[in-house]
Each structure stands twice: as C-alpha cells, then as structure tokens.
Amino acid sequence: MSNSNVYLKTARYGKDLVRLMRVYREPSGVQRCTELTVRLLLEGDIETSYTKADNSVVVTTDTCKNTCNIIAKRSQNVDNIDVFAQEITRHVLNQYKHISSAHVKIIKHKWTRLNVNGKPHPHSFVRDGEDISTTEVDHYRAGDKVTIKSGLDKLLVLKTTGSAFHGFYKDEYTTLPEVWDRIFSTVVNASWTIGPAPASALANIDFPAIHAGVRQITTDTFATDDSASVQATLYLMEQQILAKFPAVNEIYYALPNKHYVGVDMNKFNIDNTGSNMEVYHPQADPSGLITATLARKQPAKL
Numbered sequence: 001m002s003n004s005n006v007y008l009k010t011a012r013y014g015k016d017l018v019r020l021m022r023v024y025r026e027p028s029g030v031q032r033c034t035e036l037t038v039r040l041l042l043e044g045d046i047e048t049s050y051t052k053a054d055n056s057v058v059v060t061t062d063t064c065k066n067t068c069n070i071i072a073k074r075s076q077n078v079d080n081i082d083v084f085a086q087e088i089t090r091h092v093l094n095q096y097k098h099i100s101s102a103h104v105k106i107i108k109h110k111w112t113r114l115n116v117n118g119k120p121h122p123h124s125f126v127r128d129g130e131d132i133s134t135t136e137v138d139h140y141r142a143g144d145k146v147t148i149k150s151g152l153d154k155l156l157v158l159k160t161t162g163s164a165f166h167g168f169y170k171d172e173y174t175t176l177p178e179v180w181d182r183i184f185s186t187v188v189n190a191s192w193t194i195g196p197a198p199a200s201a202l203a204n205i206d207f208p209a210i211h212a213g214v215r216q217i218t219t220d221t222f223a224t225d226d227s228a229s230v231q232a233t234l235y236l237m238e239q240q241i242l243a244k245f246p247a248v249n250e251i252y253y254a255l256p257n258k259h260y261v262g263v264d265m266n267k268f269n270i271d272n273t274g275s276n277m278e279v280y281h282p283q284a285d286p287s288g289l290i291t292a293t294l295a296r297k298q299p300a301k302l
C-alpha cells in the first residue's frame with residue numbers, strides 16, 4: 001500500500017512474560033529470593049521495521065529477554081521492583097541510541113520465608129497468598145523523564161461485620177434491601193503514580209516502604225472502618241495514602257464487591273435473617289465494582 005491516507009501512529013514491541021527467579025546468597029548462609037514476570041517494550045526510530053520490512057532497526061525481542069536476565073544477574077535491587085525496572089530502562093536507553101523510550105512492567109510473585117520451629121528458615125519459602133506487587137516504569141530519553149505506576153493486586157479480604165449499606169437511591173427498579181450489618185469482601189487492586197520526573201529526582205524514594213505502607217493502610221482501613229459503603233471505605237484508603245506518601249501524585253483503587261447473600265430458610269421455619277443471619281451463599285457473579293482515583297491538585301515536588 002503506498003500513498004495511502006494512513007500513518008503509523010504508535011509502535012512498541014519487546015518481550016512479555018519473561019519469568020525469572022533471582023537468588024541472593026549471603027555470607028551468613030541466609031538466602032533471599034525474588035520471582036518476577038517482566039515485560040520490556042521499546043519505542044523509537046523503529047517505524048521502518050513495520051513499514052519497510054527493515055530489520056536493521058530491530059533490537060530483537062530475544063535480546064529484550066536477555067537484557068532482563070543479565071540486568072537481574074548484575075543487580076542488587078531485583079526485589080525492589082521499581083528500582084530494578086529503572087535499571088532495565090536505563091540500560092536500554094544507554095545501549096540503543098535510536099530507542100526513545102523504554103517501558104517495563106513487572107509482577108512480583110509472593111515468596112514468604114518459612115518459619116521452622118519458630119525461627120525464620122534460611123532458604124525455604126511459602127506462597128502464603130496470591131496477592132502480587134506490580135510496577136510499570138515509562139522512561140523517556142527526552143528530559144530523562146520517568147513515570148512509575150506501582151501497584152498491589154489480587155489481595156482478597158473479607159470481614160463478617162462492620163459494614164452497612166442503606167440510604168441509597170430508590171426507584172421502581174430497586175429491589176435491594178437496606179442492611180445495617182453485612183459481609184464485606186473484596187479483591188483489592190490499587191495503583192499509585194510517582195512522577196513524571198527526571199530519573200535523578202526519584203533516586204531517594206523508598207519504593208518498598210510505599211508498597212508496604214499502601215498494603216498496611218488498605219488492610220487496616222478495611223478492618224477498622226465502620227463501612228457505610230465500598231465507595232466511602234475506598235475513599236478513606238486513598239486519602240490516607242496521599243497524606244502519608246508525599247511522592248505519590250495519585251492513587252487508584254478498584255474494589256469488586258463480592259456479594260455474600262443470606263440463604264433463605266423460611267421454608268424450614270428457620271430464621272436466617274437480620275441479626276440471625278449465619279449462613280450465606282458466596283455469589284460467584286455478578287459483583288459490584290467500585291473504582292476511583294484521588295489526585296493532588298498540585299503534583300508532588302520531588
């Protein structure tokens with residue numbers, strides 16, 4: 001096709017689902033491990049690889065995979081995924097002058113040190129939850145600008161009281177009864193943004209402390225808030241995160257409302273309603289889905 005009224009608007013490519021495990025062996029005999037799934041995508045003067053079958057501009061996706069592994073081998077920061085991701089993007093921008101931006105997404109899988117006879121074991125771990133930490137680093141050569149979107153995902157929580165939902169809008173389509181006490185369960189997905197800022201301005205940020213702090217605020221608030229709604233509890237979490245972490249510009253939550261409905265036992269003359277509700281049916285679907293982003297009017301000064 002030539003002379004057509006089209007143009008290549010965007011193009012990014014690289015390797016996805018690069019799985020790696022990095023082990024650190026300390027002289028004391030204690031070992032640490034980090035298991036990641038990494039995506040590295042490149043953008044830049046690569047248009048001709050699409051439009052003219054010109055492979056001379058293509059840093060192969062196989063090289064992208066090798067890059068993730070080699071930087072992991074050389075890095076002391078693999079567990080600190082926001083920093084490790086920047087080590088990869090930094091390398092790419094240094095190595096390939098025709099690449100204008102590098103984009104790394106990392107999922108960190110959970111390995112928690114096992115306790116044996118009450119003591120942390122030096123080299124054995126357990127998957128004690130499916131929740132994951134994530135990061136997405138966009139690194140642009142122009143201005144050496146970095147944006148980091150870090151996250152927490154798949155964190156399943158439930159409380160058996162301390163949650164109500166009443167006073168909602170009612171019309172002829174409404175059948176939901178008001179409740180003053182219900183089960184509240186959700187799978188937390190949260191993400192927070194730091195930057196855009198020059199890479200040097202991010203050097204002193206304690207990213208692991210933010211990951212841990214967001215998780216703590218999430219679970220503390222979930223447990224202790226006398227919840228009027230998922231919306232209100234979500235907002236409370238977001239306010240605390242922006243108050244506690246000045247480097248964070250905005251915070252997003254997506255909280256499915258995983259419904260637990262009281263089983264109807266009227267036919268058996270058994271009262272399983274109101275304060276006598278003790279047997280519930282966990283509904284697979286549908287679920288509510290409550291989302292919001294809270295942002296600073298003035299972006300953080302880093």
Ligand SMILES: O=c1[nH]c(=O)c2[nH]c(=O)[nH]c2[nH]1
Nearest residue numbers: 165176228229230231257288
């Ligand atoms: O916390 C809630 N928010 C809603 O918007 C909603 N809608 C609904 O049916 N149940 C709930 N619960």
